[in-house]
Amino acid sequence: MTKRGWVWIAAGVIVVAAALLWNARRGAHHSTHARELPPVQAETMTVRRIPMESFSVSDGTIRPLQEATLSxxxxxxxxxxxxxxxxxxxxxxxxxxxEAADLQAGVEQAGAALSAASASAEAASSAARMEQEAAEADIRSATAAVQEARAYLQMVQTGPRRQERAQANIAVEQAKAQYDLAHSEAERMRALFRQDVVSKQRLEQAETAEAVAKAALESARQQADMVAEGSRAEELKAARERLAQAEARLAAAKSRRLAAEMRRKEAVAAAGQARQARAGLTGAKTMAGYxxxxxxxxxxxxxxxxxxxxxxGPGSPVLVLEDRSRWQIEAFVPEAEATALKPGDRALVRIDSLGGDEREACISEIRPGGDPSTRTVRVKADIRDTSRLASGLFGRLLVPRGVRSVVAVPENAILDREGMARIWVVGKDGRAELRVVTLGETRDGMTAILSGLKDGEKVAITNLDAIQEGVKIQEAAR
Incomplete structure (x- = not known):
């Protein structure tokens, strides 16, 4: 074996020896201390499993539902x-x-331009409408004159028709019959007057009727002669000139209609300029509104x-505004748990700075993509009770995961020492043992113990500050 190996063996022996010596002294100390301290009265309870709703907990931040940085x-x-x-x-x-003096000047200038353009458009529209109406009236009148002149020329060129000659002859015969009757009556009256049978007045009436009938006969004969004679060259010439004048008048009316159409297009262009001027005024007012x-x-x-x-300038913030009537928590939930969530799911929000206050919430938004570096998904939940909330508070989002059976103790049985949760466990010999435990959820005054305590063990729940390691516990009556 190498020298380095012997060194490690010697170090291990020293550590084991030191541990045995410390445990022996600790046991002796507890034994002596226990004998020296009197028993402590405290209420105890036997730990049992109870059903408790479990939650997944994710850290988050309280934010207003609406927040705006104005610029x-x-x-x-x-x-x-x-x-x-x-x-x-x-x-x-x-x-x-x-400051908006230049923008206001732009509004006034655009307003003046709109007034001028609107006036021009109105004048152009009125002129075009009047000219169009006059041109259409001239065309209707000239068209009627052309049709009438053509009909007259055709009649002159054709001459009197057989029916017209027959009607003229009948008129002569009728006039001749009237005259013969009037003449006979006048002769009879003259004879009677010579015999002093009728008055001179009656004679004069008969002679007047005779003269009228004679004039009507002469007129009928002259008309019949004209019909029989036919149209003269002068009449044909006059009829053709009349038609030419009517056609020239119609051509002039149509030319005026073309001019009226040009006026209409000018009026349309003027109306477009007025619309542009109105849009310019709207834009100027919008800029001034900024x-x-x-x-x-x-x-x-x-x-x-x-x-x-x-x-x-644009983009430079001037004010920050919050809507404090509605709040939400924004938390980052592990991917595995976020996949089971959907908008509308129930949740809780715990706010440590408000004494661990828990409030009902509702999942409102789940970002489709996750953060590949943390493997989390941003989730937002609307908080129903918004009292005492402030932007930026630290909160925890609690998502229900169902009900499970857990070992639980009352909240007042837990001590916080050196940043660790501890419980006084009463052993079978009735002595106290301070044990480190891992805490779970707290519901209705009961806290779940995830590790460090078993079902059936007994714990002290009152007078905790008076208990020391190894002291005898006398159960106090509840």
Whole structure:
């Protein structure tokens, strides 16, 4: 064997000897100490397994459901900040005002341009409409005149028809019959007048009727002669000139309609310019509106980052706002447990800084992908009871895993010494033994013991500070 091997053997022997000596002294000390200390009265209980709901626990952070860091959309200087940290604000409330003289001038300029463009568009539209209506009326009138002139020319070129000549002859015959009757009556009246049978007035009436009938006969004969004679060259010439004038008038009306169409297109272009001017005014007002930063929701100002006179620009934060009416916890849950979760599942949130207060929660969001470095998934849960919560508090997300049988003791039976959980276990000989245990969940005043204690063992639950290692425990009546 080498020299190094002998050294290791000697060291091992020394360690074993030191351990045996320390245990012997400790046993002697306890025996002597136990004999010296009087018994201690304390209530005890025999540990039993009980059903208890178990949870998987993941560390997380309390955050508001809505949180916004406000920043301007334009480069400008701060004129006024109307809020301080801690102020409650309403949605739409003015928070920060920026210098906007140049933007306001742009609004006025755009407004003037819109007024001018709108006036031009209205005038162009009215003119185009009036010209279009006049052109259409001229076309209708000229078209009717052309149709009438064509019909007249056709009639003149064709001459009188047989029916017209027949009607003219019939008119002559009728007029001749009327005249013969009137003439006979007048002759009879003249004879009677000579015999003093009728008055002169009656004679004059008959002679007047005779003269009228004679004139009507002459007119009918002249009309019949004209129908029989046909159209003359002068009439044909006049009819053709009339048609040419009507066609020229129609062509002029159509040309005016083309001009009216051009006016209409100009009116459309003017209306487009008015729309562009209106859009320019809207854009100018929008830019001017950026000079005022408003609250996007009801909340509390948690950070004020600028003061009047500061120069700010797009992306530079000026205020931080929180909606404190709704809160959630954001925790990182192991992948194996996160896969079983879905939105709407029940959960609990424990907040150590509020005395371990546990509150009902509901899973609201599960990030699809996990963190490959930690093998965890970010999970968010909405907290129902929002009293006394603050942004950034440390919390624990408790996800139910079902009910199981566990060894449990009352909370008041657990001591916290040197950062470790300990319990006074009463042995079969009635003496106390301080034992280190691993704690689980606490429900209804009972804490699960994961290791360090067995079912059926007896523990002290009162007067714990008076108990020492090895002392005799006298069970006190409850």
């Amino acid at each position: 301007p959309k334009i480069m400008s200087s701060v004129v006024a900040v109307m809020v301080r940290e801690g102020d409650r604000v309403r949605r739409g409330q003015e928070l920060v005002r920026l 000079s005022v930063i408003r609250a996007p929701f009801d909340g509390v100002v948690t950070q004020r980052l600028v003061d009047p006179g500061d120069q700010v």
